[in-house]
Amino acid sequence: MTFRAKHLLGIEHLAPDEITTLLDLADQYVDLNRRDVKHSDTLAGLTQINMFFENSTRTQASFEIAGKRLGADVMNMAMQASSVKKGETLIDTALTLNAMHPDLLVVRHPHSGAVDLLAQKVNCAVLNAGDGRHEHPTQALLDALTIRRAKERLHRLSIAICGDIAHSRVARSNILLLGKMENRVRLIGPPTLMPSGMEEFGVEVFEDMREGLKDVDVVMMLRLQKERMDGGFIPSEREYYHRYGLDPEKLSHAKSDAIIMHPGPMNRGVEIDGVLADDINRSVIQEQVEMGVAVRMAAMELLVRTRREAAQEQGVMV
Amino acid sequence: MADLLFTNARLIDPEAGTLTLGSLLVKDGRINEILPQDIDLNDKRFPEGNRIDCGGKVLAPGIVDIGVKVCEPGERHKESFRTAGLAAAAGGVTTMVTRPDTIPTIDTPETLEFSKRRGAEMAPVRIAPMASLTKARAGREMVEMGFLMDAGAVAFSDGDNVVSDNKVLSRAMTYARSLGALVMGHPQDPNLSKGSAVTSGKFASLRGLPAVSPMAERMGLERDLALVEMTGVRYHADQVSTAVALPVLERAKAAGLDVTAGVSIHHLTLNDLDVGDYRTFFKVKPPLRSEDDRVAMVEAVASGLIDVICSMHTPQDEESKRLPYEEAASGAVALETLLPAAMRLLHVGAVDLPTLWRALSLNPAKRLGLEGGRLSVGAPADLVLFDPDAPFVMDRETLRSKSKNTPFDGQRMQGRVLRTFVGGTEVYARA
Numbered sequence: 065m066t067f068r069a070k071h072l073l074g075i076e077h078l079a080p081d082e083i084t085t086l087l088d089l090a091d092q093y094v095d096l097n098r099r100d101v102k103h104s105d106t107l108a109g110l111t112q113i114n115m116f117f118e119n120s121t122r123t124q125a126s127f128e129i130a131g132k133r134l135g136a137d138v139m140n141m142a143m144q145a146s147s148v149k150k151g152e153t154l155i156d157t158a159l160t161l162n163a164m165h166p167d168l169l170v171v172r173h174p175h176s177g178a179v180d181l182l183a184q185k186v187n188c189a190v191l192n193a194g195d196g197r198h199e200h201p202t203q204a205l206l207d208a209l210t211i212r213r214a215k216e217r218l219h220r221l222s223i224a225i226c227g228d229i230a231h232s233r234v235a236r237s238n239i240l241l242l243g244k245m246e247n248r249v250r251l252i253g254p255p256t257l258m259p260s261g262m263e264e265f266g267v268e269v270f271e272d273m274r275e276g277l278k279d280v281d282v283v284m285m286l287r288l289q290k291e292r293m294d295g296g297f298i299p300s301e302r303e304y305y306h307r308y309g310l311d312p313e314k315l316s317h318a319k320s321d322a323i324i325m326h327p328g329p330m331n332r333g334v335e336i337d338g339v340l341a342d343d344i345n346r347s348v349i350q351e352q353v354e355m356g357v358a359v360r361m362a363a364m365e366l367l368v369r370t371r372r373e374a375a376q377e378q379g380v381m382v
Numbered sequence: 383m384a385d386l387l388f389t390n391a392r393l394i395d396p397e398a399g400t401l402t403l404g405s406l407l408v409k410d411g412r413i414n415e416i417l418p419q420d421i422d423l424n425d426k427r428f429p430e431g432n433r434i435d436c437g438g439k440v441l442a443p444g445i446v447d448i449g450v451k452v453c454e455p456g457e458r459h460k461e462s463f464r465t466a467g468l469a470a471a472a473g474g475v476t477t478m479v480t481r482p483d484t485i486p487t488i489d490t491p492e493t494l495e496f497s498k499r500r501g502a503e504m505a506p507v508r509i510a511p512m513a514s515l516t517k518a519r520a521g522r523e524m525v526e527m528g529f530l531m532d533a534g535a536v537a538f539s540d541g542d543n544v545v546s547d548n549k550v551l552s553r554a555m556t557y558a559r560s561l562g563a564l565v566m567g568h569p570q571d572p573n574l575s576k577g578s579a580v581t582s583g584k585f586a587s588l589r590g591l592p593a594v595s596p597m598a599e600r601m602g603l604e605r606d607l608a609l610v611e612m613t614g615v616r617y618h619a620d621q622v623s624t625a626v627a628l629p630v631l632e633r634a635k636a637a638g639l640d641v642t643a644g645v646s647i648h649h650l651t652l653n654d655l656d657v658g659d660y661r662t663f664f665k666v667k668p669p670l671r672s673e674d675d676r677v678a679m680v681e682a683v684a685s686g687l688i689d690v691i692c693s694m695h696t697p698q699d700e701e702s703k704r705l706p707y708e709e710a711a712s713g714a715v716a717l718e719t720l721l722p723a724a725m726r727l728l729h730v731g732a733v734d735l736p737t738l739w740r741a742l743s744l745n746p747a748k749r750l751g752l753e754g755g756r757l758s759v760g761a762p763a764d765l766v767l768f769d770p771d772a773p774f775v776m777d778r779e780t781l782r783s784k785s786k787n788t789p790f791d792g793q794r795m796q797g798r799v800l801r802t803f804v805g806g807t808e809v810y811a812r813a
Contacts, residue, residue, distance in 0.1 A: 076588075155704055175706035176590040177660030196708070197590030236590060260593070261584035 067366040070374075071183045071190040074199035075240040083241065087209050087218070090355070090362035094209075097133070097358055106365050107136035110167040115157070116193070117143040117173040122328060122353070123193050123202075127170045130360035136168065154178060155185055162186040167371075168364055171195075176233075189367035191360075194233050202363060203327055204237035206355040208245070210348050211282055213355075214323050219246045224276050224318070226252040226308060227286030227335055228297075230259045234327045235286060239265055252276035253308060256297045273308055277317040284325045285310055288335050301334055311337040315346070323348045385409050385429040386806055390419070391436035391767070395757045396443065396744035399736040406441060408763040411806035415759060436767055439800060442739050444476025444507075444764035445720065446746040446755045448537075448566075448644060449620055450695045451713070452478070454500060455493070456485025461697035461784050463497075466717065467505025469782040471810035473718040474766035474799040475693070476507050477754055479746070482514040483541040489514040489525045491533040498534055506809035507802075508764070510536045510752060515554050515565060521545040524554040527561055536750045539566035539620065542667050544602065546572050548609065555613040564750065566618045569603035569627065570668060579708050580669045585654045591707060596624035596675065599668060603627050607634045610641060618749060619643040622688060623671050625678035632687055642749050644690035645679050647716055647723045652676070652789060662703045662710035664789045666694065683741055684733045689749065691741040693720040697785030715783045719790050725770050725797030735770070763806035772798035 066081040096102055112131040116124050124140065131138040169190045171179045176196030183190040194200040212218040223242055229235045229251050242249050249267040262269050270276030277283060298304045324340060324347045332338035341347050386408040393404050407415040453461040470478050480497060482488035488497055494511055501509030513535040517523045527538060538558060545551040558565050578594035580586045586593035603619060610617045622631060622643045634641045648666050653673045657664045664670060682688040696713025703710050727733045747755025754764045778791040802810035
């Protein structure tokens with residue numbers, strides 16, 4: 065088993081063998097989660113705090129279920145970023161929480177790099193549940209697990225990521241992960257939603273969706289935030305759907321067995337056709353949600369193992 | 383004042399562009415004579431006691447630093463005239479050209495006089511204050527330029543608050559031209575750069591930070607220079623930091639506009655990748671650029687296209703910097719690191735010492751109409767004695783500035799100031 069990371073801040077810091085280790089363990093948790101009794105005592109006696117400085121229902125619920133199934137004591141803190149004086153409070157809150165000796169801290173924050181900053185100030189393992197436009201590592205890992213189970217491999221695949229790449233932490237983490245596992249990554253989107261210098265990451269950039277989707281194995285759609293639709297980045301919702309929304313015709317350019325993914329929540333009729341999203345032969349969107357819990361269980365267990373091993377080396381029991 | 387004789391020094395004369403071994407005689411606080419190495423030092427016109435054997439180290443005019451933020455009035459917990467002055471003396475800076483972006487803004491003769499008085503009382507080096515171009519740096523009404531010049535303002539600048547209203551700026555420039563005043567601009571398109579924290583490119587995309595294209599600087603510079611051409615004002619761009627802006631500057635100079643430009647030491651020695659894992663001490667304004675841009679700026683200093691190197695000394699306390707990158711304050715302290723950082727350019731063979739001193743002392747003094755910055759007979763004896771080779775590891779806690787926000791913390795540097803003199807009086811000696 066190979067997993068050395070002390071925190072899960074981003075895919076950037078993970079090596080390919082660590083990713084494989086994590087996915088292998090997550091596979092086992094998928095089995096556990098499908099049983100009647102879904103419980104393990106791996107994290108019994110440990111405290112997990114979920115700090116969400118940005119609203120989230122799905123990710124927070126997923127982390128909460130993951131922690132509870134592993135026997136951890138889970139606490140949710142809704143940090144309304146708008147009501148606190150940002151930043152200052154971030155460090156202060158981190159120090160305050162640290163004094164309560166949590167073992168796992170799950171953090172989502174609207175600013176890129178904020179979770180890295182917080183991780184420097186606490187003694188426990190920190191999991192990044194999404195920071196600004198930077199990274200969302202557990203999303204990329206659950207996407208990877210979904211792909212690996214559907215395609216029976218996670219290398220030499222052609223994968224298209226479509227939509228608002230510029231504002232997407234999901235896209236960044238996926239580009240890094242899929243690149244590390246030696247896949248061909250294509251980015252598709254209007255140029256106003258494409259960050260600069262992307263070609264330097266070893267990906268191909270397409271403005272034409274049909275061209276970009278040609279012969280891909282996986283179509284990964286991204287959510288288009290409502291606030292980007294006001295004419296600032298794209299002219300209108302309907303023009304966006306016409307050019308970049310996934311419909312059966314555009315999908316026909318991909319391989320016939322290509323799978324459709326979406327990190328959710330979906331805007332049906334904006335980035336994806338509603339019928340396609342529900343097509344159980346093509347869409348793996350529900351599997352993604354299922355894999356999310358398993359991947360988060362695996363991530364937390366591995367981080368705790370790393371800490372326990374480090375403590376044992378120092379002759380201290382945790 | 384006692385006479386002073388420096389012997390056995392490598393003398394930088396930025397006007398002549400020379401570095402020669404010799405001696406230098408100071409009388410009444412001014413440079414009295416520059417002597418070749420083979421002179422008979424027993425001559426009775428030389429002082430007996432007050433002799434400094436420089437041991438072959440470098441003696442140069444003190445640095446004239448355009449754009450120092452002192453934080454007084456308003457934010458004395460970040461920096462005061464006392465601490466900035468001590469930092470300047472230790473860094474070989476003998477004239478601090480202070481910025482008006484304090485709280486309140488230096489926009490009246492009264493506030494300017496406060497700065498001058500505090501500077502004279504508290505700082506061991508010279509202070510040349512700038513005033514804002516518009517009241518409260520709000521970009522609406524011009525300041526009392528005539529009164530402010532009478533009070534000693536050496537230039538007018540709204541700092542990084544770009545005057546976006548072209549009519550306001552053109553009128554202020556026209557009025558400044560009639561007074562012969564120098565207007566200092568911050569070339570940056572304010573709309574394109576709004577909300578940005580880094581320069582666009584691979585690094586910005588990887589880190590997911592809001593980014594600005596280098597083109598925003600060129601657009602700002604082109605706008606300013608069009609108005610310079612229209613009004614005939616004397617203009618200095620505080621910082622030019624991108625390769626795309628250089629041809630614009632070159633054309634303006636070739637067309638005979640009265641234009642000069644500066645660059646901060648950070649943009650000459652660091653690039654955007656140095657930000658690494660969101661290290662906010664590397665957040666400056668404009669943001670650090672690509673390595674290609676940095677190299678272009680060094681070449682522009684060597685060729686003389688860029689006239690001035692400055693520290694852009696901007697103290698920020700820990701609370702302003704220990705924030706997520708987007709929210710963290712911009713700026714770095716640099717009075718004490720300017721000279722050793724500039725030595726990096728020397729040691730890689732990019733720029734020689736006389737060329738560096740042309741940009742560090744001669745050009746800024748000339749541009750602002752100050753006496754210093756020269757190693758010539760009659761010039762004030764504002765001098766720095768330094769060892770360009772002495773190695774050390776930068777420890778930010780040793781800085782004299784109240785704020786310790788330097789990007790060079792923990793880095794290996796070369797170049798130590800040994801002694802600093804202002805008007806022939808020693809203001810710093812390395813322990």
